[in-house]
Amino acid sequence: AQSVTQLDSHVSVSEGTPVLLRCNYSSSYSPSLFWYVQHPNKGLQLLLKYTSAATLVKGINGFEAEFKKSETSFHLTKPSAHMSDAAEYFCVVSGAYGGSQGNLIFGKGTKLSVKP
Amino acid sequence: GAGVSQSPSNKVTEKGKDVELRCDPISGHTALYWYRQSLGQGLEFLIYFQGNSAPDKSGLPSDRFSAERTGGSVSTLTIQRTQQEDSAVYLCASSQAGTRADTQYFGPGTRLTVL
Numbered sequence: 001a002q003s004v005t006q007l008d009s010h011v012s013v014s015e016g017t018p019v020l021l022r023c024n025y026s027s028s029y030s031p032s033l034f035w036y037v038q039h040p041n042k043g044l045q046l047l048l049k050y051t052s053a054a055t056l057v058k059g060i061n062g063f064e065a066e067f068k069k070s071e072t073s074f075h076l077t078k079p080s081a082h083m084s085d086a087a088e089y090f091c092v093v094s095g096a097y098g099g100s101q102g103n104l105i106f107g108k109g110t111k112l113s114v115k116p
Numbered sequence: 117g118a119g120v121s122q123s124p125s126n127k128v129t130e131k132g133k134d135v136e137l138r139c140d141p142i143s144g145h146t147a148l149y150w151y152r153q154s155l156g157q158g159l160e161f162l163i164y165f166q167g168n169s170a171p172d173k174s175g176l177p178s179d180r181f182s183a184e185r186t187g188g189s190v191s192t193l194t195i196q197r198t199q200q201e202d203s204a205v206y207l208c209a210s211s212q213a214g215t216r217a218d219t220q221y222f223g224p225g226t227r228l229t230v231l
Contacts, residue, residue, distance in 0.1 A: 032216045044207070044222040051217040090159065094216055103149060103161035103175065104209075104220060 002027045002093045006107035014115045019063075019078040021110045023091030026072065032094035033074045034104070035065055039087045047089075050074065061085070086114045118142065120223035122208050128229045129198055137193040137226045139208030145221075147214030148191050150183055153225070154204035162206075165191065166214045198230045 007022040025031055035047040048059025055067040065076045074091060091107040121140045129135050141148050150162040161175040165185045176182070180198075185191040195202055205225040211218040 036222075043224045044209075046219050046221075049217075049219065102172065102214075103164050104151075105161070106151075106159035108158050 002031060002105050004033075004091045004093050004105060004107040006089075006091050006110050008110050009108065010111045010113070012113040012115065013081045015083055016080050019076070019081045019085065019112065021076040021089050021091075021112065023074045023076065023107060024072050025074055025091070025093050027093060033065075033067060034092040034094075035059065035063070035074075035076050036090045036092055036106075037087050038090065038109075044090070047076070081112075081114045083114050083116065086112055088112070120208055120210055120221050122206075122223040122226050124226060125224065126227045126229075128231065130231050131200060132197055134194065134196045135198055135228065137195075137206050137228070139191045139193070139210075139223060141189065141191070141208070141210030142212075142221055143189075145210035145212050146188070147211045147218070147220075148185055149209040149211075149220060150191070150193050151207040151209065152204045153207055157204075159207070162193070195228075198228075200230050203228055203230045 003026045005024045013019055030052055033050045036044045037047050038044050047063050048057045048065055050057050050067045058064045063078045065074050067074055088109045088111050090109050092104045123138045146167045148165045151159055152162055153159045163183045164172040180196045183193045205227050207225045208223045209220040211220045
């Protein structure tokens, strides 16, 4: 079965400092992995996705994530935090095997706070 | 272009009543998903429609929950005899073909409160 574990429920950074949101996954086959962001009272938005192409994935708003099979990790990073980055971030794995995506399996979420 | 829309945005009901939640996916998307987001359980998968195939109902928490998708487009999630533990935000998503590389686009959700 597939699962994801987000290692921090809450991360607080200062504006202009780097962001690291940690995610480990478990999958019995090569997974598709995603990071979604949810701003307060807004819908879920895709930040980036890994689907077995390049292991370093670049997303929107300066975020990127690196797929590390040996460490079963897919950590999300950004070099310099902005106030507008304050939101909840979800690490997600596809639940299906083979060509179909099936449902998504969400981590518990990491709430990112950005201090001025 | 238009994204995924859901209605109503908020629904307050009394315990024991039935409710219907509606999802309009992005036009042309063949895959449609329902999820539930609650404080205690996080984001959980409920049901998945892919084209004309039988839906994957493996995430439905009880037989009080059902969903249909008419004409391969609009979907309705029905909860019968609502209970207080059904209170949550119900999210709908759609994707173009339901393949592994696809992006699921989420609607704004319906916030259900069961009194």
